[in-house]
Amino acid sequence: MTIPTSLGRRFRLGAAAVAFSILATGCGAAGSSNSDEVTLRFAWWGNEYLNAQTEKVIAAFEAEHPNINIESEPGEWGGYWDKLATKTAANDAPDVIQMDQKYIAEYGGRGALLDLAKQDGIDTGKLDKEALASGQYDGSQYGLSTGQNAYVIMANTKVFEAANVPIPDDATWTWDDFMDTAAKISASGDGKTYGAAYGSNEADLIIWLRQHGEALYSADGKLDFDTTTAASFWERLKEQRDSKASPPATVATEDSGAGLEESLFGTNRVGMAWWWTNQLGSLEATTGGSIKMLRAPSTDGSSADNGMYYKPTMFWSASSRSKHPAEAATFINYLTNNPEAGKILMTDRGVPTNTDIVQAITPDLKPADTTVVSFLKDISPDIKTAPAVPPVGAGSVQNVIKRFTDEVLYDRLSPSAAAEGFRMEVDEMLSSARK
Known part of the structure; x- marks a missing residue:
C-alpha cells in the first residue's frame, strides 16, 4: 500500500486549513426528515473486489431505506487523501467517508468530521x-471501526520447508530466535531466498517501543519515547542486514516498490514478513501455499510482553458539513451493526468489533478468515491497551520512518543519528500542526 509523500502531506494540510476556516464560518445544515428522499455521497478506497462488495452493501441498504440514495465515490489509496482534502477545502466533502486512523485527528480535530456520539x-x-x-x-467520536486487525509476522511455509527450517514457537520466541531462524533460511537460499523482510512500518516501531515500556505518541499528542530506544530499533534492522537474515539494501529497496504479485514474499523468496491479519487470504492466494501467522517476537520470550495490539483496519466517518447528518448516521449504523451488512462485508475491512456480527458471519467465513478470527481471539489475553490515536500532523510519520530506515541500511546514517533525526523531524511536524 503506497503512503502519500511528504509533499502530498503539505498539500493536504494546506487544503485542510482552508477547509477548516470555511467550517468555522457557519453551522452545518439541518438534516432532513425521515420521510424526505435524500442522497448521501459515500467515499472509500479499495480494489475492484472491495468496490464490488461495497456496491452490494449499498444496494442492500437502499432496499431497506428507500428514502436514502447512496452516491458512490470509490477511489484508490494513492490519490484518495489529496482528493478528500481538496473537496473538504471546497466545502464539498462526501457525507460518509472511509477514514484511516492516521487522519482521524487531522480531520476530526480540525472540525471536518461529525461527532458520531451525538x-x-x-x-x-x-x-x-x-x-x-x-x-x-479530544473527547469526540469521529469514527467507528470497520473491524480489527493485528500486525503479525506471516511465515511462508513453502520457504521454511524448502530450507528445512522449523517454524518457531511464536508464544516464546525472542528477537534472537527470529534473527537465527531468518539467517538459516537465507543461508539455504544461495542469495535467491531470504529469511525475513525488513519491518519499517509505523506499526513495527510502535511494537518495538511498547516492548520497552514506551510509546510513539502520548495521550496528549506528543512524542513519548527515549531516543536511545528508537536507536535500538534501527540497530536491530541493521543487524538483520549484517547477519544476512534479510536482503541487501538494494534488494529491499526494489522490493518495497513492487506489488504483492512481484514481491519477494509473493514469489516465495522470503520466509517471513510483516503484514496485517486481514491480508492472510490475499497472501495465500498469491503465494499458492499455506501461510502461518506468528506473534511478534519479544525481548524476553514472553508473548505477554511482545507489544502487540488491535488496530482498526479503517473507520466509518461522516462530514460535519453534511446536509443530512441523521441519514449519514443511519447508514454508518447499518454498516456497523446490521447482520445482513456484516454478511456482505465479512472480514475484508477487519474482524467486526460487534460480537453479534462475528457470530452471524462465522458460518460463511472462508478458511483464511476463520483462521484470522481464531488467531485474534487466541492472542487476546496478551493484548493490552491500544496505542494513542495519532495526533494532528502525524499523517506522514510512516514515510519518515521508511526514509530513515533506508539511510541506516545504506550506511548513510548511524542508528543513533537516525533516531535523533527522526525525533527532531517528527516533533517539528507535530508542533507545526498545532500552530
Missing part, C-alpha cells in the same frame, strides 16, 4: 470499547 441513529452498545476509543479524539 447522533441518535448510532448504537455503540455492542461495540468493543477499545475499538470505540480508537476512533475518538
Whole structure:
C-alpha cells in the first residue's frame, strides 16, 4: 500500500486549513426528515473486489431505506487523501467517508468530521470499547471501526520447508530466535531466498517501543519515547542486514516498490514478513501455499510482553458539513451493526468489533478468515491497551520512518543519528500542526 509523500502531506494540510476556516464560518445544515428522499455521497478506497462488495452493501441498504440514495465515490489509496482534502477545502466533502486512523485527528480535530456520539441513529452498545476509543479524539467520536486487525509476522511455509527450517514457537520466541531462524533460511537460499523482510512500518516501531515500556505518541499528542530506544530499533534492522537474515539494501529497496504479485514474499523468496491479519487470504492466494501467522517476537520470550495490539483496519466517518447528518448516521449504523451488512462485508475491512456480527458471519467465513478470527481471539489475553490515536500532523510519520530506515541500511546514517533525526523531524511536524 503506497503512503502519500511528504509533499502530498503539505498539500493536504494546506487544503485542510482552508477547509477548516470555511467550517468555522457557519453551522452545518439541518438534516432532513425521515420521510424526505435524500442522497448521501459515500467515499472509500479499495480494489475492484472491495468496490464490488461495497456496491452490494449499498444496494442492500437502499432496499431497506428507500428514502436514502447512496452516491458512490470509490477511489484508490494513492490519490484518495489529496482528493478528500481538496473537496473538504471546497466545502464539498462526501457525507460518509472511509477514514484511516492516521487522519482521524487531522480531520476530526480540525472540525471536518461529525461527532458520531451525538447522533441518535448510532448504537455503540455492542461495540468493543477499545475499538470505540480508537476512533475518538479530544473527547469526540469521529469514527467507528470497520473491524480489527493485528500486525503479525506471516511465515511462508513453502520457504521454511524448502530450507528445512522449523517454524518457531511464536508464544516464546525472542528477537534472537527470529534473527537465527531468518539467517538459516537465507543461508539455504544461495542469495535467491531470504529469511525475513525488513519491518519499517509505523506499526513495527510502535511494537518495538511498547516492548520497552514506551510509546510513539502520548495521550496528549506528543512524542513519548527515549531516543536511545528508537536507536535500538534501527540497530536491530541493521543487524538483520549484517547477519544476512534479510536482503541487501538494494534488494529491499526494489522490493518495497513492487506489488504483492512481484514481491519477494509473493514469489516465495522470503520466509517471513510483516503484514496485517486481514491480508492472510490475499497472501495465500498469491503465494499458492499455506501461510502461518506468528506473534511478534519479544525481548524476553514472553508473548505477554511482545507489544502487540488491535488496530482498526479503517473507520466509518461522516462530514460535519453534511446536509443530512441523521441519514449519514443511519447508514454508518447499518454498516456497523446490521447482520445482513456484516454478511456482505465479512472480514475484508477487519474482524467486526460487534460480537453479534462475528457470530452471524462465522458460518460463511472462508478458511483464511476463520483462521484470522481464531488467531485474534487466541492472542487476546496478551493484548493490552491500544496505542494513542495519532495526533494532528502525524499523517506522514510512516514515510519518515521508511526514509530513515533506508539511510541506516545504506550506511548513510548511524542508528543513533537516525533516531535523533527522526525525533527532531517528527516533533517539528507535530508542533507545526498545532500552530
